[in-house]
Amino acid sequence: MALLAFHHITKRFGSLIANNDITLSLESGEVLALLGENGAGKTTLMNILYGHYTADEGHIEVDGTTLPPGSTDAAIKAGIGMVHQHFTLAENLTVLENIMLGTESLWSFSQKQSPARKKLAQMSKDYGLAVAPDTPVSRLSVGERQRVEILKALYRDARVLILDEPTAVLTPQEAESLFTTLESLTKQGFAIIFISHKLHEILRISDRVAVLRRGQIVGSVATVDADRSSLAEMMVGRKVERPRLAPMPIGKAVVRLEGVTLQNRNEVPRLDQISLSVHQHQIIGIAGVAGNGQSALADLLSGLSSPTSGTFELLDQAVTRASPANIVHRGVGRIPEDRHHSGVVGDMTLWENLISEDLRVPPVSRGGFLIDQKACMKRAEKLIEQFDIRCEGPEAETKLLSGGNMQKLILARALSPNPGFILANQPVRGLDEGAIAYVHGQLLAARQRGAGILLISEDLDELFSLCDRIAVIYHGKLTRSFDAKSVTAGQLGLMMAGQDPGDIELPSGQTLEQAKASITDALQNQGTQTHAD
């Protein structure tokens, strides 16, 4: 008998059918991947399982017993454990307190601490999830917080673990260690539902893949029989290919950094004597493990900070005191790392977000003061069509857009003035396959038109498919750039882990997997923490 079975689950929100007649089952010791684009209904289905929503039709069985609908308590009692995408931990409490919270009664909280501590120690040992029980959660890294979330579910004797986009916030190394954990859990009989839209992760970790599209199961296959392109096609409903770059001669330099240092007083420099140039018709990739100075470099190039020393030239003019407005007006298009945090004002409308970078410039406002709403609206309508932003119109609130459409809005704002230089910081983070292909296509088209582009990414696949040259950033230092066609993933991997490029001689033909393994090894040998920045 299946450990967990969904029977004909249907859920409607108004006229939208979020889940349509979904039937699925899960055995113990199995990792089932739930694959689908944003909005395909994955999270809705899990919320029904966990009792946040009630299904309109259908029911769920655990061990052959029907789960009472709409009750989170019943789901927890039946052994369902949810690891949310956004963590639900109290930052000022310790690991142990967080794990006990919600399970143990508050009246006897302190007496229960010592048995809880024992149970936690045992769990940590059994499942290889090391945590320090008395550390406040606020001091933990993202990866460690996720470990606490998992332990919290296990503490409640969960047998089925649901992980909703668990790697979205993790570095590649943290993701790898999460996968190791999941493997050891399945060996001990736990069942895992792994929600993601990242194909390589699903191929890496799951036993079986169920693909959701527009609320329906469109396919269910054993992972051994699946490959990247077949899954992508099932998920999107058509063949999607990420565009790749074609070689072309470069033009003059658009950005030149020469010995640039960025340093707050008495602190370790965020950028240490870096030199870099980007030319027209060229995409330069910056590889590196998160937190090695990428955001400092992005801050510098988007005008949020000025160099402490060194020269920064933009289109042949020196930049001394930078500001975002100044940088934009010199012809820089910027795609920020975090759409929600710094890309858009979610509570304002689409058309308002499209004008935020040139508020005081004529067609947007008259005399730099009175906003010409008609002209803005017209421009918004044009951009919505040109960049294929799916929305209810220019008056719609921006926070209602899906991730992909929000990114298209940012592209529209950054690319429509035809900038000479484009800074793209993690431009496809959290996007689905269709949107990734779109963003990559737009960047390549901008390169074709003559823009120079700096692409910061943690994903080597992305860098290899888009960049002419790739440099590596490590502890605020930047290596020289290498021709993307001749450098190997292995060589980049070693540089990402801090090896001097001069020392690197590798047999070519090393695979990406081997390279990643060598990065992990190198990091462990150093014992470095890379959560700074």
Place this chain on the structure above:
Amino acid sequence: MQIELREQIAPWRIALAPVAAVAASLLLGSILILWVGAPVGEAYLLLVKGALGSSFALTETFTRSIPLIFTGLAAAIAFRARFYNIGAEGQLYCGALAATFFGTGLITLPPLLMIPFLMLVGALAGGAALAVPVLLKTHLKVDEVVTTLLLNFVILLFVGYLLEGPWKDPMSMGWPQSESIIDEGVFPKLVDKSRLHFGLLFAVIGSVLCWTMMRFTVWGYEIRAVGHNPSAARFAGINVNTTVIRTALISGGFAGLAGVSEVAGLKGYLTLDISPGFGYTGIAVAMLAQLHPMAVILSALFISMIYVGADSMSRAVNIPTYIADVLVGLSVLSILVSVMLTRYRLRWR
């Protein structure tokens, strides 16, 4: 009970929220009235009559709403930029000080110039009172709630010192009050034989200007962007500090105008009790109006109706006038709840 996000928010829900909030606060208030042992229906009827039942009552309600509109605007605009100005009370007194300083004979101009001049210096004084807190906030990250709140007491004590000392009117027979504003500076009456003055018109113009600014200008755009998401505003090239400072000066200016209008419009001189907490009540006005400058007029009228009506109700049925404060407090609470309910639905099971 569960809370679910509504996928779409019907416009009528947004419009209905303040109405529902007012109804809920009256309902909750009736529990207190019952507790005191007075008949609810009659008490509310007396309240409405006391506020709207005669031309005298009506003009009183309008008169009382003038400073509330000004302080309501002060709070609404500052809160939009997430600058929590709790010091409208002190800024009001600064505006009043400036009007008194220039209006009691120091300068004499024809009324058509004198009144705008007094309003200008009052607004500047109100803005100046916020300069220190806002600069501390933008440059040293000092919390503005604390500084603006505490500055209220400093300013009030300073006014007390002036009225007991150098500014005391020798003809006041010992009362701590200033000399009178010269005739050229006094606001004309809007309705004869009442206390209702031109300040109402100025307050309404202020609301319209404020709304126009928020809705149609770059300044308004910047205020909203900084209030909703400062890091995105900064990334887009908006100078966040400049915006916050400008917003604070405008906010303080409106609060200062409340003081000018009480001195030059209503009393004719400065005393220590020209404001029974208008600065604080302005926050309630702004919340009830959901920070919308035009709605501030309606919400100020509503709150002033409660205060004026509660006075006469308490005389008639022996309910403490504090019921007015309770009702205003309840209506702010209810508006917070009803705004939440426009965005989320509750599911009972």
